Amino acid sequence: xxxxxxxxxxxxxxxxxxxxxxxxxxxxxxxxxxxxxxxxxxxxxxxxxxxxxxxxxxxxxxxxxxxxxxxxxxxxxxxxxxxxxxxxxxxxxxxxxxxxxxxxxxxxxxxxxxxxxxxxxxxxxxxxxxxxxxxxxxxxxxxxxxxxxxxxxxxxxxxxxxxxxxxxxxxxxxxxxxxxxxxxxxxxxxxxxxxxxxxxxxxxxxxxxxxxxxxxxxxxxxxxxxxxxxxxxxxxxxxxxxxxxxxxxxxxxxxxxxxxxxxx
Numbered sequence: 630x631x632x633x634x635x636x637x638x639x640x641x642x643x644x645x646x647x648x649x650x651x652x653x654x655x656x657x658x659x660x661x662x663x664x665x666x667x668x669x670x671x672x673x674x675x676x677x678x679x680x681x682x683x684x685x686x687x688x689x690x691x692x693x694x695x696x697x698x699x700x701x702x703x704x705x706x707x708x709x710x711x712x713x714x715x716x717x718x719x720x721x722x723x724x725x726x727x728x729x730x731x732x733x734x735x736x737x738x739x740x741x742x743x744x745x746x747x748x749x750x751x752x753x754x755x756x757x758x759x760x761x762x763x764x765x766x767x768x769x770x771x772x773x774x775x776x777x778x779x780x781x782x783x784x785x786x787x788x789x790x791x792x793x794x795x796x797x798x799x800x801x802x803x804x805x806x807x808x809x810x811x812x813x814x815x816x817x818x819x820x821x822x823x824x825x826x827x828x829x830x831x832x833x834x835x836x837x838x839x840x841x842x843x844x845x846x847x848x849x850x851x852x853x854x855x856x857x858x859x860x861x862x863x864x865x866x867x868x869x870x871x872x873x874x875x876x877x878x879x880x881x882x883x884x885x886x887x888x889x890x891x892x893x
Contacts, residue, residue, distance in 0.1 A: 632751040635664040640759065641831035642669040642796025643696075645819020646676030646729060650829050651685050653849035654818055661833065661845075667748065669796040670696025670761040672741065673729035674709065674722075675819055675867055677857040683737045695744035696761040696797070697768040701726065702733055703742025712768035712797075715881035722879065724864060732861075749790075753836030758790040762797040771795060771814060773802035774886035785810045792840060794832070799823075799879075800887060801830050801844050813842055823876040823883075823891040827851045 639658040644651055658666060668691055673679045686693060695703075697710040709726040713719050733741075746767060748759040762769035764784055781804065784793060792811045800823065801816030816822065816830040828846045835841050855871045866877040875892040883891070 630749045630751055630756070633665065635752070636837070637661070637663050637833060637835045638665045638667060638752065639663045639831055639833055640667045640669065640794055640815050641818050642761075642815055643671045643674075643799060643817025643819040644668065644682055645671060645674040645817065646679045646682060647819040647829075647849070647854060648676075648678065648681035648685060649851075649854050650818040650847060650849040651682060654831055654847055655685065655689050657845070657847060658831070658833075663833065666691045667750075667759055668693040669759055669794065669815065670694045670744070670767075671698040671796070671817070671819070672696070673698050673702055673733060674725045675863075676854060676871075677861040677863060679729050679733045680737055683734070683740065692748060693744050694748055694759050694761055695741065695746050695767070698726075698729070699741040699744055700767065702730055703738050703740075703744070705730075705738070710768055712762070712770060713879065713882055718879045718881050721864065721866065725867070728861070728863065752792075752834060753838075753840050755791040755840050756789065757792040757794065757834070757840075758788055759794050761795065763795055764788040764790075764793060768797065770798050770882060772798055772800070772884050772887055773804075773814070775884045776804075778804070778806060781812045782806060782808070782810070784812070792834075792842075799876075801832070803842060803844075811840070811842065816844070818847060820870055820876075821874040823887075824874060825892065826874045827872070 803813035815832040
């Protein structure tokens with residue numbers, strides 16, 4: 630357990646090779662007085678040039694939880710362990726994984742293999758658990774519309790935390806429970822949230838007598854990212870999502886309420 634002396638930290642998920650968003654996040658967070666940055670995993674996937682992410686993490690002392698993607702890349706596995714069940718979702722996931730695996734250096738793979746599956750910190754007297762999908766399963770999808778309170782309460786009971794932060798789904802949300810427990814999915818910075826907007830999201834946690842969480846929209850050079858994706862011969866479907874803010878792939882995993890908010 631790390632007991633932090635910091636007053637403000639930033640937490641983000643799903644870099645997905647989007648080094649431009651990561652650079653923008655570091656700059657934005659520092660401008661907001663953030664003292665420490667944490668990533669909840671999935672450094673690769675979707676975007677171009679995975680090795681451009683690595684030096685940004687090291688130069689800014691960003692602590693990283695191991696996501697399913699990082700575990701697969703680090704251990705030379707054959708797929709991303711993303712947890713999809715639909716053949717179409719898995720088809721595009723495999724294209725993304727094969728590209729990332731082929732273009733990740735041995736040094737970066739070794740780094741991902743060594744990442745912890747969970748990070749526990751104490752912030753303002755609160756026990757905060759950082760993980761990827763959920764505390765019980767790295768690739769578990771916890772959607773706002775499909776996650777009941779009693780399930781979350783059981784997670785807090787089993788994992789002895791006041792605040793649990795996750796990612797994996799790509800869409801941020803939070804819920805305050807009756808016993809003063811806070812659960813939040815902090816979204817991803819690798820691609821937009823299927824809402825027709827090109828910005829991405831990260832979270833600020835501020836200690837000010839209590840712990841408050843704020844979701845921050847983050848603008849980055851999406852046109853430049855799309856250009857690099859085209860140069861790397863990544864699918865047009867991926868490029869269209871970056872440019873329009875609408876998901877074109879990995880849609881079948883979405884619950885009905887989340888899917889109807891999108892275009893497809």
